[in-house]
Amino acid sequence: MYDSLVLKLRNAEAPDADFIGETARCLEITGKHDFGSGLILSGTLDEELKVTASRNGVKIGGSLCKWYLGDNFQSLERKDTQKAIEKLSAIFNLPIDKATVSRIDVAQNYIVKKPTDIYLNHLGSLKHSGRAPVTNSMGTIETLYFYQSNGLLVFYDKIKEQKAKRRPIPEPYQDRHVLRYEQRHTKRLPKCFNVESVTASMLYNEKFYIDILNRYKSNYFAIKKINDITLDFEAMTGKKDLYTMGVLTLVEKIGGELAMAAQIKEAYKSGKLSKKAAFDIRQAVVDACKERSGLTVKNDCIIELDKKVRDAIKFYR
Numbered sequence: 062m063y064d065s066l067v068l069k070l071r072n073a074e075a076p077d078a079d080f081i082g083e084t085a086r087c088l089e090i091t092g093k094h095d096f097g098s099g100l101i102l103s104g105t106l107d108e109e110l111k112v113t114a115s116r117n118g119v120k121i122g123g124s125l126c127k128w129y130l131g132d133n134f135q136s137l138e139r140k141d142t143q144k145a146i147e148k149l150s151a152i153f154n155l156p157i158d159k160a161t162v163s164r165i166d167v168a169q170n171y172i173v174k175k176p177t178d179i180y181l182n183h184l185g186s187l188k189h190s191g192r193a194p195v196t197n198s199m200g201t202i203e204t205l206y207f208y209q210s211n212g213l214l215v216f217y218d219k220i221k222e223q224k225a226k227r228r229p230i231p232e233p234y235q236d237r238h239v240l241r242y243e244q245r246h247t248k249r250l251p252k253c254f255n256v257e258s259v260t261a262s263m264l265y266n267e268k269f270y271i272d273i274l275n276r277y278k279s280n281y282f283a284i285k286k287i288n289d290i291t292l293d294f295e296a297m298t299g300k301k302d303l304y305t306m307g308v309l310t311l312v313e314k315i316g317g318e319l320a321m322a323a324q325i326k327e328a329y330k331s332g333k334l335s336k337k338a339a340f341d342i343r344q345a346v347v348d349a350c351k352e353r354s355g356l357t358v359k360n361d362c363i364i365e366l367d368k369k370v371r372d373a374i375k376f377y378r
Contacts, residue, residue, distance in 0.1 A: 063137045067164035071118035074159040084114040143265035158262040168243040177218040177240045185285040212247040308349035
């Protein structure tokens with residue numbers, strides 16, 4: 062389930078290597094620069110991987126999945142990752158398995174029953190993360206980001222992205238709705254994974270691979286899902302439920318929990334609500350929108366996506 066990576070091999074890992082000489086013979090050269098510290102060579106490998114080489118080392122970045130499998134609709138599993146790293150080592154005549162990894166994208170495409178924006182609308186907040194939807198002119202969410210201290214989570218319409226890049230869509234995915242979920246580890250990887258450094262060979266270590274897939278799954282399930290609101294008076298058992306029902310009715314009228322939260326935030330910023338009042342009202346909305354039998358019900362799309370994420374992790378482990 063790996064996709065984009067950034068690999069850096071330095072003198073310390075390969076002291077006798079001729080980084081420029083070994084890479085130059087394999088690349089389509091796109092640039093040569095000398096900033097006073099020596100030649101820096103830039104190029105691409107098979108139009109997919111970007112490579113920069115100097116006398117001090119080599120940097121390789123891009124979608125390892127696209128480069129090795131031909132597209133990233135497929136999943137680059139642990140054993141394929143090992144084969145891909147071994148192939149890079151053979152091409153460059155360099156020990157790429159010793160390279161330090163500074164970015165890891167874990168991703169999967171999910172064929173879903175309904176348009177992808179419906180699923181994105183039901184993905185709410187994530188603790189210690191900034192939720193940032195990207196909408197089109199019609200107000201439809203096309204991409205949803207969750208920014209974290211060590212990277213981000215991204216959800217988007219894979220078919221739309223593929224068409225925008227004018228890339229072919231593999232037959233199994235044609236005329237289907239495809240939601241892509243990515244976890245991008247982009248900062249402080251050693252601290253994130255509690256190791257001295259993350260190397261390319263660790264990517265296909267079974268323990269590390271299972272750990273990174275579990276993080277991918279856990280982050281998805283940590284996202285607060287926005288339930289559908291039902292107004293069932295028969296489910297009420299007392300005045301507390303009546304109060305909850307009243308809050309849910311107001312939330313539904315305004316356009317949902319996120320819309321309500323946005324209005325509370327705007328009211329606070331404009332001075333119409335004090336900080337305490339804004340917090341108390343927001344908490345009342347959160348409490349009312351928590352799943353309660355008979356008052357809120359899990360959306361069918363979320364039930365579907367939950368199962369697909371669970372099944373993907375089981376299969377690729």
